[in-house]
Amino acid sequence: MSKKCWLFLDDSGQLSNNGTHNYFLYGGIFIPNEKKLNELRNKINNQKKFLGITKEIKGASIKKKHRKKLLQVVKKIEDIETLFLIEHTPSLNRVDFENHYSVRMHKNYLVKRLIEQLHNKNLIDDDTFLYIYIDNEALSSGIYKDSLQNHLNAYYKRSNKGAFLKHLEYTSxxxxxxxxxxVKYIDSRSELLMQVADLLANTKYRRYKLESKDGSEHIKCPLVCLKLPKQFRSGKEKIV
Incomplete structure (x- = not known):
């Protein structure tokens, strides 16, 4: 029987070269089973009620004390993992920022990098059914709705001849x-745990923008924190 896991992802920053954003970031949470899914949802809901938050959790506008309390809820639940992927956009030279399709395919590539980290850390395997929820209302329909899902379900499989040949060549x-x-693209207003992903992504993004009192010290130690491209080391270090 397949085991069900969940990955909630939100982005922060902008994947562009317009000079206004130097970073693009994916942040989110991996949940290993339905019991932990319900535990997190219930505890976030209870904390919202205790804090008097009646609207959607938005990382860009939440009060500092509320940010701290909600992040601490995530931090205290065992087996729930936080994940981040940060790109220094001025260092990217293989993305055509003027081509929407190129940008979309690059975002799909970044999701694959996170999935591979989950596999490498033995959190997903051949018996896993992984639900991936991504906050992006604009891509919830049309040509993008099923493209990532279909691609993922063919890309890693040994039974896919084309993928198998690629694995032989690039096995490392x-x-x-x-x-x-x-894969499901959803509006965060309709999913509480997507709001948690938004809070995580925004908090980590504030750190890379070097904002004071960004709240990142309250984030659970990340299971994954990829920095791309390779010469990019840290938001608080120079690009070398």
């Missing part, structure tokens, strides 16, 4: 496994 970089994927 591309793992091979049989995880099943269900």
């Amino acid at each position: 970089f591309i793992p091979s496994f049989e995880t099943q994927f269900k």
